[in-house]
Amino acid sequence: MTDTSRDLGLLLDVDGPIASPVTRSIAIPSIASDLAEIANAGVPIAFNTGRSDAFLREQVVPPLLEAGLTSDARMWGICEKGAVWMDITADGSGEVHVNSELAVPDVIARDIEILVSAHYSDLMFYDRTKRAMVSLEQNTDVSNDVYLSRQREFDERVAKIFESRGLGYEWRDRRVPDAAGDVEYRIDPTIISTDVESVRVGKDLGAHLVLGFLKNQDAAIPQRWRTMGDSRTDYAMADWLHEQGFDVAHVDVRPSDGVPDTPYPVRHHAELIHDEAGAEYLARWAAMVRGEADDDADV
Numbered sequence: 001m002t003d004t005s006r007d008l009g010l011l012l013d014v015d016g017p018i019a020s021p022v023t024r025s026i027a028i029p030s031i032a033s034d035l036a037e038i039a040n041a042g043v044p045i046a047f048n049t050g051r052s053d054a055f056l057r058e059q060v061v062p063p064l065l066e067a068g069l070t071s072d073a074r075m076w077g078i079c080e081k082g083a084v085w086m087d088i089t090a091d092g093s094g095e096v097h098v099n100s101e102l103a104v105p106d107v108i109a110r111d112i113e114i115l116v117s118a119h120y121s122d123l124m125f126y127d128r129t130k131r132a133m134v135s136l137e138q139n140t141d142v143s144n145d146v147y148l149s150r151q152r153e154f155d156e157r158v159a160k161i162f163e164s165r166g167l168g169y170e171w172r173d174r175r176v177p178d179a180a181g182d183v184e185y186r187i188d189p190t191i192i193s194t195d196v197e198s199v200r201v202g203k204d205l206g207a208h209l210v211l212g213f214l215k216n217q218d219a220a221i222p223q224r225w226r227t228m229g230d231s232r233t234d235y236a237m238a239d240w241l242h243e244q245g246f247d248v249a250h251v252d253v254r255p256s257d258g259v260p261d262t263p264y265p266v267r268h269h270a271e272l273i274h275d276e277a278g279a280e281y282l283a284r285w286a287a288m289v290r291g292e293a294d295d296d297a298d299v
Contacts, residue, residue: 009222010038010285011207011237014049014060016230017253017278021192024140025059028275032063034282039064039073041289044214044222046076048206048237050195053079053086054129057093065092076213081197082205083132096131102198103132104185111161112136112196115154123150124193134196144191155194158187170199190231191254203233204240211244223247226285226296228278230254238264249296253277269299 012018018035020027039045047056056077069075075088083102087094112134113126123142127135136154138147155171162169162185168178171187178184188195207227214221227238228251238250242264249265254273259266269277280299287293 007222007224008043008285008288009210009225010043010045011048011203011210011225011227011241012045012278013203013229013231013234014047014051014056015190015192016274017228017251017281018047018275019059020275021230026063026275028279029063031275031279031282032067034279034286036064036067036069036073037286038282038289039075040068040070042072042074043285043289044074044210044219046078046206046210046213047088048078048082048203048210048227050081050133050135050190050193050197051079052127052129052131052135053077053084053093053096055079056086056088061088061093064088065090074214074217074219076210078206078209080130080133081195081201081203082209083198083201085209098131100132102201104134104196104198105165105167107165108161108167108185108196109134111165112158115157115161119157120150120154123147124154127193133198133201135193136196137193147192151189151194155187155189158194158196162187188233203229203235203237207237207240225249226251226281228253228281230257230274232257232260235260235262238262251277251281251296265297267297267299 015021019025026032069090071090077088078085083099086096116126124136124138127137159171168183169176169185170183175183186197186199224247225241226249230253238248241248252268255268284296284299
């Protein structure tokens with residue numbers, strides 16, 4: 001292992017930079033092989049995602065095992081934005097842990113599932129693999145333009161469900177407290193889904209969990225971190241790491257959403273987006289681990 005790899009950690013969103021938003025799988029073979037190489041060198045890697053543990057087990061873990069993940073790997077799946085997590089090792093995915101305090105109330109989940117079944121099943125499906133949050137995802141046979149043209153209408157109806165149940169929520173620039181003045185839940189639209197979740201989950205929670213995992217293992221905590229995502233909410237993991245004093249740079253694989261001003265470097269590929277851009281940065285990080293590159297700023 002090189003000196004560079006001893007002081008590097010990766011926090012990676014899954015949809016977009018790792019899994020194609022079209023196929024919803026790892027479509028570029030080099031992604032899995034580079035991830036395995038980096039992890040096998042001892043670099044801690046966490047998939048910090050809104051996806052379920054089932055999605056990681058089915059779409060992400062098998063290609064990593066096929067790429068030769070070894071017992072030297074320190075890797076975690078942090079799912080549902082920090083509400084669910086598991087180890088990923090050379091033996092596959094480990095025990096699933098759920099923070100039940102971060103779960104969306106059953107009554108809200110049931111109302112949303114009924115809404116989808118009655119009015120939106122042609123557009124989206126209710127993700128039954130989620131353990132804490134509620135996710136409604138674009139059907140694969142529906143074009144993204146069609147999905148996005150109706151997403152706001154659907155989200156508005158979800159907001160009405162919260163109001164009818166007397167629960168506080170936030171959605172885009174709207175903030176509606178409950179009778180006690182509290183806002184405990186969030187409606188969070190993405191380019192292929194809507195997530196309904198506790199306001200306490202987020203990519204910053206995932207970053208916090210990873211450092212806890214390393215401390216529990218008495219492992220060295222890298223001072224240099226790279227984070228990668230495809231939406232503005234993914235910046236939260238880099239924000240948190242920077243606030244804790246770490247050297248961090250964030251890779252945005254879909255900068256068309258707008259790149260905010262940050263106190264740390266933000267990088268994006270000049271031409272490529274989504275998993276094609278993700279593959280380029282992973283290749284560079286693999287080269288850094290091998291000692292063939294000093295940094296990833298010129299990707």
